[in-house]
Amino acid sequence: MKRARSSLAHQATYAIKHPEKIVPHLRRLARDTWFRLRTRDHVSYYRAVMRSDTARDPEGAVGSHSHKRWLEVGRMQFDYLVEHGLKPECRLLEIGCGNLRAGHLFIDYLHTGNYYGIDISPDILIAAQDTIVRHKLADKLPHLTPVRDLRFAFLPDAHFDVVHAHxxxxxxxxxVIEECFAHVGRVMKPGGWFDFTFDRTEGKEHHVLREDFYYRTETLAGLATSYGFNATFMEDWERGPHKQSKMRLTKRTTL
Incomplete structure (x- = not known):
């Protein structure tokens, strides 16, 4: 995408083509203003967004506007990781696990105790507990932990084979991304990898409100490189029916 979604030209064109979206956008704009005035940082802001969205619909809060879509997106994530190296014996850290859209499949697939999900939203983690009950996964002993940052200070060194953030x-x-890159390598095992998705732009980097951020591939790859990672753009993911792009980070080995 070359035109920034935050530009007036894009917004005007989109409004003309989709008049039914005008009122929902104005509501979102009002909520954005209210939350920005009442929160001290981005994590607090987005925690408030998730509290609001989860109260309406936990599946909608993670970006799925129907149960069918919730299942489809979860399956997409799961199938891709399994096809690209995830094994039952792996220990998986899922950043932003939500209400376990993909997590319920990871928990069922991995050996008992090998799934660790974290999220900044306590509200969505309560919904995740409901998912565990609904899918009868309690015996797999998944870990679900609320966090206030992405420093992973409470997690052990070299513990996870795979880190995942969709x-x-x-x-x-x-x-916030830089904070994650600065600390996630410590909790990754040698030979481990970190897959994450992002909204990609080929033009000017921008954000819509404080909810949606668009980055150039080279920006995130360069930042990852500065923290000791090799960054690979996952082109085969790009060929699928995905709205976001995907990158894989592996720790650079030193001689």
């Missing part, structure tokens, strides 16, 4: 950086300003 539709997290698409809602994150660059300093």
């Amino acid at each position: 539709s997290v950086f698409s809602h994150s300003p660059l300093h």
Whole structure:
């Protein structure tokens, strides 16, 4: 995408083509203003967004506007990771696990105790507990933990084979992504990898309200490289029916 979604030209064109979206956008704009005035940082802001969205519909809060779509997007994430190296014996850290849209499949697939989901929203983690009950996954002993940052200070060194973040950086300003890159390598095992999706733009980087952020591939790849990672753009993911792009990070080995 070359035209910034935040530009007046894009918004005017979109409004003409989709007049039914005008009122929902104005409601979203009003909520954005209210939350920005009442919160001190982006994590607090987005926690408030998730509280509001989860109260209406937990599946909608993670970006799925029907149960069918919730199942489809979860399956997409799961199938891709399994096809690209996830094994039952792997320990998986899912950043922004939500209400376990993909997590319920990971939990069922992985060995008992090998799934660890974190999220900034306590409200969506309560919904995740409901998903565990509904899918009869309690015996797999999944870990679900609320967090206030992406420093992972409470997690052990070199513990996870795979780290996964779907539709997290698409809602994150660059300093939040940098915080993650600065610390996630510590909790990854040698030979482990970190897959994340992001909203990609080929033009000017921008955001819509404080909810949706668009980055150039080279920006995130360069930032990852500065923290000791090799960054690979996952072109085969791009060929699928996905709205976001995907990148894989592996730790650079030093001689």
